Amino acid sequence: MRVALPCFGLVCGVDPLAMEALIVDTFRGTNALFGSATAAYQVEGGRFKTTGKLNSGDIAGELRATHIWDDFSRNTSLYGNNTADVAVDFFNKWQEDVALVQSLNFNAFRFSISWARLVNIDPATKEQTINADGLRYYQGLVDELRAKGVEPVVTMFHWDLPTVFVDYSNLTAHGGMNDPEIVGHFETYAKLILSNLKRVKYFTTFNEPQTICVNGYGQGVFAPGLKTNRDMYQCGHQLLRSHARMVAAFRETDLPKQGGKISINLNQDMMYPRDETSAEDRAAAERQLVFRLAWWADPIFKDGDYPEEMRAYFKEQHLELHFTEEEKKMLKGSADFYAMQHYSSLLCTPAREPTPENLGVDCNQEGTAERGWWASASSWLKVNPEGIQKMLLWIHNRYRPESLVITENGVDDEDTGSAAGPTESCGALDDPARPGQCGACTLANLKDEFRVEYYRGYVYNVALAAKAGVKITGYFAWSLLDNFEWADGFRCRFGLVCVNYTSATKDRTPKSSALWWKSLLQRIRESTTVV
Numbered sequence: 001m002r003v004a005l006p007c008f009g010l011v012c013g014v015d016p017l018a019m020e021a022l023i024v025d026t027f028r029g030t031n032a033l034f035g036s037a038t039a040a041y042q043v044e045g046g047r048f049k050t051t052g053k054l055n056s057g058d059i060a061g062e063l064r065a066t067h068i069w070d071d072f073s074r075n076t077s078l079y080g081n082n083t084a085d086v087a088v089d090f091f092n093k094w095q096e097d098v099a100l101v102q103s104l105n106f107n108a109f110r111f112s113i114s115w116a117r118l119v120n121i122d123p124a125t126k127e128q129t130i131n132a133d134g135l136r137y138y139q140g141l142v143d144e145l146r147a148k149g150v151e152p153v154v155t156m157f158h159w160d161l162p163t164v165f166v167d168y169s170n171l172t173a174h175g176g177m178n179d180p181e182i183v184g185h186f187e188t189y190a191k192l193i194l195s196n197l198k199r200v201k202y203f204t205t206f207n208e209p210q211t212i213c214v215n216g217y218g219q220g221v222f223a224p225g226l227k228t229n230r231d232m233y234q235c236g237h238q239l240l241r242s243h244a245r246m247v248a249a250f251r252e253t254d255l256p257k258q259g260g261k262i263s264i265n266l267n268q269d270m271m272y273p274r275d276e277t278s279a280e281d282r283a284a285a286e287r288q289l290v291f292r293l294a295w296w297a298d299p300i301f302k303d304g305d306y307p308e309e310m311r312a313y314f315k316e317q318h319l320e321l322h323f324t325e326e327e328k329k330m331l332k333g334s335a336d337f338y339a340m341q342h343y344s345s346l347l348c349t350p351a352r353e354p355t356p357e358n359l360g361v362d363c364n365q366e367g368t369a370e371r372g373w374w375a376s377a378s379s380w381l382k383v384n385p386e387g388i389q390k391m392l393l394w395i396h397n398r399y400r401p402e403s404l405v406i407t408e409n410g411v412d413d414e415d416t417g418s419a420a421g422p423t424e425s426c427g428a429l430d431d432p433a434r435p436g437q438c439g440a441c442t443l444a445n446l447k448d449e450f451r452v453e454y455y456r457g458y459v460y461n462v463a464l465a466a467k468a469g470v471k472i473t474g475y476f477a478w479s480l481l482d483n484f485e486w487a488d489g490f491r492c493r494f495g496l497v498c499v500n501y502t503s504a505t506k507d508r509t510p511k512s513s514a515l516w517w518k519s520l521l522q523r524i525r526e527s528t529t530v531v
Helices: 018-029 066-076 090-103 134-148 183-198 208-216 228-251 277-301 308-316 326-332 387-401 448-467 512-525
Strands: 031-036 048-050 059-062 106-113 119-121 128-130 150-156 201-208 262-267 270-273 339-340 345-348 404-408 472-478 497-499 509-510
Touching: 018 031, 018 128, 018 512, 031 150, 031 404, 048 150, 048 339, 066 201, 090 134, 090 509, 106 472, 119 448, 134 150, 183 201, 183 228, 183 326, 183 404, 201 208, 208 262, 208 277, 228 262, 228 277, 262 277, 262 404, 270 277, 270 387, 277 308, 277 345, 277 512, 308 512, 339 387, 387 448, 387 512, 448 512
Parallel strands: 031 106, 031 472, 106 150, 150 201, 201 262, 262 339, 270 345, 339 404, 404 472
Antiparallel strands: 048 059, 119 128, 497 509
16 A cells, blocks of 8 residues: 655655755765855945935935836836835945855855946947946955855846936837847947956856846836837847857957856746646647747757747748848857756646737646645745756756756745734835834744745755756855845845845845755765865
């Protein structure tokens, strides 16, 4: 008689200690990068010079230029009407935060460059020159990471496009990422980064092109707020052309000879057929993976061009999106490792009414609860540890990358506030219905055992994928700090470290999940033989 094995947290049939033992056994002696990640707009703040108390509004001048998320957060009703002018003040607290990274035993730290901080851009000519103050800040951050024995991993662009490249009166022609002229600007920007941040070995060009183009140019829920099929795919086309030129600029430097590597951060949820026995549902799930992920990965990791299904779709929709032969050559192989980002899973079935807005494929999220997947604070994030293993194997089978780094993976809870019940949450930090209650680090935020379960389950499945042959060389938890979560403002907390938003100094307190990582990485380090 077979007895069902018990479930421990998110994974059934495996004891938590056995799960952690497999993780340690898989990564000991591998020199894998284990880090945490941030993004400039979400954490830096430092938009204005201030005197006295942070957030006082006593502004003495700009510390960086305006970008499209500054515009979007002021002109759109984001959750709680929050902005990231101060965010979590990483701009002034980076030394403290680097010390946190080291204290948690991470050997790498991923952050992004704010184009509007590093570079001065002439509004008329679009000529770009280095901003000395911005360069000093980023050089100091890199030097401090190096001094602490932490490998800096730099993302060149994480969504904060300088406003100077956008014409809000004519977004379809000059909306930034959908404008062919942006390609040369990105190339120049990359060259400025590469010629000035010479102590960085690892770069990525773009963070989540799918999110940039689908959310910002197809659905209008992210900056700059466009909602057309044409603009979404134009964004993707110009982004890929830009990526190829940025990688070419990287490979013209001495960095490759010194062990430097470059890639692009590609995000993707795992797609399951809603009904495993349905051929239509299985086809819908595969079609989603092609249209969402192979859109980017095929040109870079396969043959320099869009998937056949997408080329047929473009023809059907009269979208003239073609790479030149030279561009195909530049795109093919334009990544030294696969940079994967993964959070969630979806169930797919043919849509009742297919539309151009669903990327030309038939997929929806109906029925996710049927599988018992846990919910998170974000409606789009359903917790399914097995999904990351299946996603890794799909990538491995299609592209066979020699090196794969998971550059984001994590889960959020809500900012509940100091007096919130289980169904309450905070959006605005100054919620008038609950004065002084929102934004603090509560016991519920700090004792984040569900996040420990998430990481244990997901990293265990990463280890299983590695045992199955996927060449995994790194993993980054999202995020080091609670931060500004784009359209969700400060409602969602992804951090390993809690930030007290009510404090003028944005005090940090490590959560249970941070301490879990510290312990796990210490065990990996202790079991690694140094030759």
